[in-house]
Amino acid sequence: AEVYGIRNWGAGYFDVSREGHVVITPFLDNKKVRVSIPKIIKGLRERGLDMPVLLRVENILDSQISLLHHSFRAAMDKVGYKNVFRGVYPIKVNQQEQVIEEITRHGGKYHHGLEAGSKAELIAALAMLRDPEACLICNGYKDEEFIDLGLFARKMGYNIFFVLEMPSELELILERAKALGIEPLLGARMKLAAKAGGHWTESGGDRSIFGLDTAQLVQVVDKLKSENMLSCLRLLHYHLGSQIPNIRDIRTAVLEACRVYCGLVDEGAPMGYLDLGGGLAVDYDGSHTNYVNSRNYTLDEYCADVVEAVMESLDEKGVEHPVIITESGRALVAYYSVLLFNILDTSRFEAAPLPKKLPEDTPTLIENLYIAAKSMSVRNVQESLNDAVYYRDEIRGLFRHGHVTLRQRALAENVFWHMVNQAAVLLRQLKQVPPELEDLEEAIADIYYANMSVFQSVPDSWAIGQVFPIMPVHRLDEMPSRRAILADITCDCDGKIDRFIDPHGVAKVLPVHDLKDNEEYFLGAFLVGAYQETLGDLHNLLGDTNVVSLRIREDGSYDFVREVEGDTVADVLAYVEYNPKKLHTKFRETAEKAVREGRITARERREIMRAFEDGMRGYTYFER
Numbered sequence: 001a002e003v004y005g006i007r008n009w010g011a012g013y014f015d016v017s018r019e020g021h022v023v024i025t026p027f028l029d030n031k032k033v034r035v036s037i038p039k040i041i042k043g044l045r046e047r048g049l050d051m052p053v054l055l056r057v058e059n060i061l062d063s064q065i066s067l068l069h070h071s072f073r074a075a076m077d078k079v080g081y082k083n084v085f086r087g088v089y090p091i092k093v094n095q096q097e098q099v100i101e102e103i104t105r106h107g108g109k110y111h112h113g114l115e116a117g118s119k120a121e122l123i124a125a126l127a128m129l130r131d132p133e134a135c136l137i138c139n140g141y142k143d144e145e146f147i148d149l150g151l152f153a154r155k156m157g158y159n160i161f162f163v164l165e166m167p168s169e170l171e172l173i174l175e176r177a178k179a180l181g182i183e184p185l186l187g188a189r190m191k192l193a194a195k196a197g198g199h200w201t202e203s204g205g206d207r208s209i210f211g212l213d214t215a216q217l218v219q220v221v222d223k224l225k226s227e228n229m230l231s232c233l234r235l236l237h238y239h240l241g242s243q244i245p246n247i248r249d250i251r252t253a254v255l256e257a258c259r260v261y262c263g264l265v266d267e268g269a270p271m272g273y274l275d276l277g278g279g280l281a282v283d284y285d286g287s288h289t290n291y292v293n294s295r296n297y298t299l300d301e302y303c304a305d306v307v308e309a310v311m312e313s314l315d316e317k318g319v320e321h322p323v324i325i326t327e328s329g330r331a332l333v334a335y336y337s338v339l340l341f342n343i344l345d346t347s348r349f350e351a352a353p354l355p356k357k358l359p360e361d362t363p364t365l366i367e368n369l370y371i372a373a374k375s376m377s378v379r380n381v382q383e384s385l386n387d388a389v390y391y392r393d394e395i396r397g398l399f400r401h402g403h404v405t406l407r408q409r410a411l412a413e414n415v416f417w418h419m420v421n422q423a424a425v426l427l428r429q430l431k432q433v434p435p436e437l438e439d440l441e442e443a444i445a446d447i448y449y450a451n452m453s454v455f456q457s458v459p460d461s462w463a464i465g466q467v468f469p470i471m472p473v474h475r476l477d478e479m480p481s482r483r484a485i486l487a488d489i490t491c492d493c494d495g496k497i498d499r500f501i502d503p504h505g506v507a508k509v510l511p512v513h514d515l516k517d518n519e520e521y522f523l524g525a526f527l528v529g530a531y532q533e534t535l536g537d538l539h540n541l542l543g544d545t546n547v548v549s550l551r552i553r554e555d556g557s558y559d560f561v562r563e564v565e566g567d568t569v570a571d572v573l574a575y576v577e578y579n580p581k582k583l584h585t586k587f588r589e590t591a592e593k594a595v596r597e598g599r600i601t602a603r604e605r606r607e608i609m610r611a612f613e614d615g616m617r618g619y620t621y622f623e624r
């Protein structure tokens with residue numbers, strides 16, 4: 001557990017058992033329940049589900065929803081806030097039906113609503129949200145069809161808000177509202193001057209692409225006044241960006257928004273709702289700092305800061321406390337999914353032992369390299385490696401000019417890699433590694449080939465260098481003896497993971513165990529529930545993975561409540577416009593031609609066609 005820092009980033013949902021298994025540890029009926037992931041994998045395998053599998057633990061999602069509501073309730077009770085909290089889940093963070101269904105089911109207890117950013121999301125939200133007290137927030141571009149649908153939903157009793165992202169939207173909304181005779185609930189998205197740190201900061205600040213600046217807000221107010229419809233303006237919204245690591249940025253933004261809110265109340269708008277958007281971060285690396293993969297606050301601190309800031313600034317102006325809405329998606333769903341995958345093979349950068357003696361005709365430079373290798377110690381590592389690089393490059397030059405044979409060059413390269421490996425071993429004895437040699441471990445790391453696609457399952461790891469906790473899910477009662485980077489099966493040079501969380505920050509190699517004969521080795525990528533499924537793509541035609549949802553009971557037993565089989569090869573080919581039937585016909589024609597030409601027999605044709613058909617029906621990942 002210490003090697004991988006699981007207790008730092010696991011948020012109490014994951015731990016390591018005495019038998020060395022990663023266990024899922026939800027808090028049910030006032031006690032911790034422990035469910036072994038390797039045992040879950042065994043159950044999946046028995047049911048015929050191949051790796052990779054995306055495992056969703058419904059209890060974790062429920063727990064995150066409850067925690068958010070309880071924290072806001074406690075913060076409000078503590079200071080005597082005179083209104084309520086209403087969460088809305090932004091569908092974009094993970095649109096899968098099972099996710100929305102679970103959020104609306106469990107969130108129903110708290111009137112948790114939904115945020116839709118497009119027509120498709122609105123349609124999903126209208127069908128999934130049955131609670132008239134929950135809010136449905138419509139952000140994003142809205143055309144006439146979108147607006148009409150939203151207006152009818154309002155008439156049906158939905159608590160649906162159109163948030164104006166651009167001044168031009170108002171005209172169309174007012175026109176349709178008049179035409180249909182339905183009064184909308186309107187919100188305005190403001191551009192904050194405040195800008196936060198983190199990966200996604202462009203959502204905030206004056207230059208953010210969405211929202212109204214103060215002049216545009218005033219124009220909206222004037223237009224509504226002139227149309228005698230200011231009574232529709234009920235909500236102020238902003239979104240500072242996702243994954244805001246620093247609580248100071250969150251507080252600054254709330255204070256700025258409260259000033260604008262009071263300004264709108266002064267103008268005569270009824271208001272009543274303040275929507276703070278997303279931003280609540282996930283502590284992916286468990287460091288509890290304001291580093292991009294972390295956050296320097298707890299959920300309780302977030303809620304307390306928001307509530308206090310709203311209350312203080314509104315009390316100062318004598319404005320009634322609004323319903324506070326947040327659009328946290330990442331923090332709700334990140335913990336809920338774990339990608340489980342197996343290792344298919346490894347490759348090691350290990351040099352053969354140094355020869356006892358060099359051959360008679362060995363060139364002097366190779367002899368020098370050999371002497372440097374023999375005399376390397378913990379005191380002269382850096383100097384010896386500098387010499388080694390010099391000799392290696394010179395030897396390569398001689399090879400190019402034909403003065404060194406292939407066999408001699410191979411000998412030199414082996415001595416060089418032997419030195420690099422030895423240097424890494426020596427450096428592990430030091431407390432402080434010289435900065436020039438920090439990359440040494442990475443240079444000699446093994447490559448573990450993982451049965452998954454980075455682009456499909458953890459796209460942010462490739463796209464923005466986000467670091468997710470990744471670790472073996474078993475054999476944790478043995479010290480890992482190897483250090484590796486992971487390569488996926490897309491055969492793309494970017495299809496690798498070479499940043500890992502360790503208890504001291506981010507490491508370039510992952511401690512792993514040696515593979516055993518006849519025993520599979522399984523790893524998990526944790527905290528991948530937010531954004532990854534949606535942003536994942538079909539690079540190299542590796543499709544959606546199998547997905548299994550788990551519900552754990554108080555006694556530690558569990559059910560696989562849902563299973564969605566991953567894409568077949570035929571599915572992904574159809575996504576890119578192939579017709580699997582046509583492909584079959586074409587290939588059969590080629591096979592028949594081969595029979596005609598005597599290359600294969602008719603019986604062989606049958607075998608080949610069977611392999612083709614099995615491939616079409618099969619999983620896009622490596623099957624056992």
Ligand code: PLP
Nearest residue numbers: 239242243278279327328329330
């Ligand atoms: N609300 C809006 C308008 C967003 O654009 C986003 C995503 O960036 C969110 C909410 C979700 O934010 P978070 O990822 O911080 O939960």
